[in-house]
Amino acid sequence: MADGVIKRHEKIGTNDVYLLDIDISANTEKFAAGQFVQLQVPDGEILLRRPLSIADAAGSNLILIYRVIGKGTKRLAKTSVGQKVSIMGPLGNGFDLACKKPLLVGGGLGIAPLLLLAKRFAGKADILMGCKNVEEMDWPLPLFKNIVKNTFITTDDGSMGMRGFVSEYLPEILTAESYDKIFVCGPEIMMRSSAEVAVRHGIICEVSLEKRMACGLGACLSCTIETKCGRKKVCKNGPVFESREVFF
Amino acid sequence: MADGVIKRHEKIGTNDVYLLDIDISANTEKFAAGQFVQLQVPDGEILLRRPLSIADAAGSNLILIYRVIGKGTKRLAKTSVGQKVSIMGPLGNGFDLACKKPLLVGGGLGIAPLLLLAKRFAGKADILMGCKNVEEMDWPLPLFKNIVKNTFITTDDGSMGMRGFVSEYLPEILTAESYDKIFVCGPEIMMRSSAEVAVRHGIICEVSLEKRMACGLGACLSCTIETKCGRKKVCKNGPVFESREVFF
Amino acid sequence: MSSVSLKTEFAGIKLNSPIMTASGTFGFGEEFEDFADFSTLGAIVVKGTTLEPRNGNRGIRIAETPAGMLNCIGLENPGVQFLVNEILPRIGKYNCPIIVNISGNTVEEYGELAKILDIDGVKAIELNVSCPNVKEGGIAFGVEPKSMAAVIKAAKKNTGKPVIIKLSPNVTDIAVMAKAAENAGADAVSLINTLIGMAIDINTCKPVLGNITGGLSGPAVKPVALRMVWQVRKAISLPIIGMGGIMNAQDAIEFFLAGADAVAIGTANFVEPDSTVKIYRDLKKYLEQKNLTDIRDLIGKLRT
Amino acid sequence: MSSVSLKTEFAGIKLNSPIMTASGTFGFGEEFEDFADFSTLGAIVVKGTTLEPRNGNRGIRIAETPAGMLNCIGLENPGVQFLVNEILPRIGKYNCPIIVNISGNTVEEYGELAKILDIDGVKAIELNVSCPNVKEGGIAFGVEPKSMAAVIKAAKKNTGKPVIIKLSPNVTDIAVMAKAAENAGADAVSLINTLIGMAIDINTCKPVLGNITGGLSGPAVKPVALRMVWQVRKAISLPIIGMGGIMNAQDAIEFFLAGADAVAIGTANFVEPDSTVKIYRDLKKYLEQKNLTDIRDLIGKLRT
Ligand SMILES: Cc1cc2nc3c(=O)[nH]c(=O)nc-3n(C[C@H](O)[C@H](O)[C@H](O)COP(=O)(O)OP(=O)(O)OC[C@H]3O[C@@H](n4cnc5c(N)ncnc54)[C@H](O)[C@@H]3O)c2cc1C
């Protein structure tokens, strides 16, 4: 629980993608990539908190990157620098960094949490990112510029990088380089197909799931999923899972 | 109906009194003193509009003066310059200016609409204002400085002007000067007792009533009152009434 | 020009759109002359009318609640004769179907009112058996299938106009009430009236409302209203006017999908007096986006 | 030191405060360890428990609505044996009374559950006969006085603990249900459970919730909940746990004034996980301001 103050808030992507920089007056050093926060949309109209991944963290600053989807994020986009915002978190379990040669795989807004992950890997990770088209690449490209080794790109329409989905390009990449773990975040279908490729290549794969959440604390059971090891709560036991546990 | 933009918004009274200056991009020349607007509290948390008297108007600017009372005004106090705010109005009937020597009588926040009234009388009106104590006089005094002839003051605790209620001081003033109409706005009990004094002195008295309102248009019947001439709607037939019509 | 049509028919009445106003929230229409566009309104449902004029309840009549409001107006109205003699002639000029909402103290009064209103200038009558704010009549008839049926029959016997019964949400099973209404010969149902609620002033330790309890309306009740429309749609085949917390076209579309043939806009009129105009416009836009040309293609099309 | 005491007794159970948690919104307490202060909580009412473990409903389980939320969790729980063997021993350390909320498919199951839970570590049982999100059991028992009475009797026969019946708001007359509960031997009533509601996604034309309908909770329902507590207070003399949209001390005070002997905090826990702590603090402040020393001086003190 922290009362943060908005330090920066700007549209960074043509397609309604915003970056929110919040000073939470607490050290964020221990925040793990893949963890999330429950943010209260200011001004009282929105009842439930909204789960947003920690995109980046440094000092007492927390960076969230979000896309305007519905009522809550639309309202959030109207808040201004200087406003207070209540944050619960960090919540859940982040990615397990133990590996030698990591490949990050992100699709759409799922690219956001990979930012902190890339930083935690201190330059040794590669990234494969996929978006609909070149316009949607406007925000991730500059952000990842100096924090990853190699960048691979796909767009659905081929307007930048390879044409197609990341999972189609993934076999090629996994064959060319000897990654020992991949970290996937994006739409469920994209995570599923990427995980399949990873499994086929005998590479461990972690994915980050999204489910509607009320409490974010494991209490309300809004977010339970069926896993190979029984029922789990995305908010508490995830959002990051080993892919074979959840896609089976 | 107008979408206004907040041009100025500041606390003008120690006791949570705020001044809101809104540019409504429409000429306010014809707005009558005593009329009100239905203001939508920005940011979506508050459902119903709030009725606020027109305190002043010039060019396309509308001045509202309000005290923080409950949820709506508390929320309103948080809005900032530059924000849009939806205004319905001017609504209702204002004061009838026809008279030779007017005395304005205001209590507490009821002093606000007398500001525009004083201006409409172009300096020829006197004012009698009553507040709890000298602190509460902080906002009205400077506002009325150059727009009325004589200013009489009462405070409940005697910390400024006469000690007591305006209605106690009123007989003295009415005897000393030959006013031909008094205009009263304030708490109902103060309007009632002032109206009684006026009637006793044979002077016409107009009062401005407050009732909870939903529509402000005469449709919902939230605000009906019993008058000598049948049931009336404060929003549509008032808020200004001849005192003998409503206090009988 | 848009090829989308919002014209529709409801219980045999031709409507320019399926967007009506909810009784008690739109006065007699006149009050909204500056804001509404009567050519896009399906019907004006006027304030609840009784045989004799009524003063309504004393004390505070409205309170705001989270995303809603409570009212205990208590059927203040000038009486049916005044409506017939003074108001109906005046509002005829809008060329908009007028539906008169009526309340009686007894079954017979409903019949009497229906008879008096069986005149030109009235397109249908809506039976209010669900007003929570009056002691007699009102809700008593609306929570018990038999007395509701009696009211419907009394009205039907006395008028040739379509008779719409307005259902109370304050019941265990709204489908049972709707079926009883269908069996009693109602031509249509409208739902929901307000949920009974209360608010307390913790400074004075008194109820906020003069009548202690009041009717809850507005966005807060929308989920309940929508569920009830859906339940009733499955239970009967009469046309339905859906209402309860509709603030915008999205809300209205939810009601159409759930099975409402028309919708009524209530509390929204207080918030934005031109709500009906905006809903008309945005509803058209939605149909265009969905490549639908007729509002009726939307009704009841919920995919479950 | 403040001389105000929030200590109270409820159905014979000594409570540190009249502030409880509502079943299903506070897990088993553990999830709120970082936020709650168990010494200021009257009781933890744990998630609804059934004889066998349940998976709950498929698909989307919550939706936000204006000032409220819909849920169709569907009583997911690990079953009573797991509760007894694993969870109760763990949460005993909080030294906070535990009330177990139970649901059965049949009258007999309620009896069986009551028997299994007639153990140390359980202070009372709350009968959930009003869950709108499961096909069997659930609400069916909660809208009909006779079957509700049967459930109460089955439970009472099998336990020495106080039996609290949780009333459904989805009924025509809550006072009738409360009286039936009192006559059947219940030791206390709690109200309200959720109102049945629905939401539709107008892009997909499908219901938002996996179970189509869900239970509405949060500030939106507060006026209805408050009215029902007031009605029930007038109808019976059993102690009442009031709930429904309580977000802060002001809301809680409204419930006390209306006649609730204790309150339960539900949806508020999701919004502010330390809601119960804040309500405890602000409730004390209010009593001080009013020069009251005992929370019981507030209960039922509505001036009408
Ligand atoms: C662990 C986690 C991390 C996330 N991280 C990000 C992020 O970094 N950036 C980002 O843009 N989005 C992220 N999301 C998705 C984000 O929570 C939703 O886009 C957001 O809640 C939409 O809210 P809304 O009010 O605008 O939409 P509405 O559709 O109006 O919301 C209605 C309800 O559904 C929920 N909801 C809607 N979409 C989603 C979704 N995809 N996942 C979960 N709940 C949803 C809302 O929280 C709300 O309760 C994350 C979701 C989860 C679960």
Ligand SMILES: Cc1cc2nc3c(=O)[nH]c(=O)nc-3n(C[C@H](O)[C@H](O)[C@H](O)COP(=O)(O)OP(=O)(O)OC[C@H]3O[C@@H](n4cnc5c(N)ncnc54)[C@H](O)[C@@H]3O)c2cc1C
């Ligand atoms: C015609 C008219 C002109 C007014 N002019 C002014 C003005 O110039 N300055 C000013 O400070 N106040 C004025 N008021 C009073 C002002 O409307 C209330 O103070 C305000 O609505 C309180 O809102 P709230 O949400 O803060 O209070 P809450 O108590 O939370 O409001 C709850 C509900 O009660 C209504 N309400 C509460 N108090 C009043 C009241 N005194 N009169 C009418 N409705 C009330 C609110 O509008 C709202 O619907 C005027 C009222 C009327 C009817």
Ligand SMILES: Cc1cc2nc3c(=O)[nH]c(=O)nc-3n(C[C@H](O)[C@H](O)[C@H](O)COP(=O)(O)O)c2cc1C
């Ligand atoms: C101030 C007010 C007055 C009302 N008066 C009546 C009435 O006279 N007759 C009636 O049948 N319903 C009456 N209603 C109920 C509305 O017609 C409608 O059923 C209800 O408000 C739900 O719709 P809404 O949420 O869109 O307002 C009234 C509602 C309000 C808010």
Ligand SMILES: Cc1cc2nc3c(=O)[nH]c(=O)nc-3n(C[C@H](O)[C@H](O)[C@H](O)COP(=O)(O)O)c2cc1C
């Ligand atoms: C997510 C969720 C789960 C719930 N689960 C249960 C339950 O298992 N048993 C029960 O009796 N009530 C359950 N309820 C109802 C609450 O206990 C409470 O009665 C209701 O939410 C109203 O209170 P509130 O508005 O403060 O949330 C649940 C409510 C929610 C929101």
Ligand code: FES
């Ligand atoms: S969000 Fe409540 S259990 Fe996961």
Ligand code: FES
């Ligand atoms: S506020 Fe609606 S009639 Fe006056």
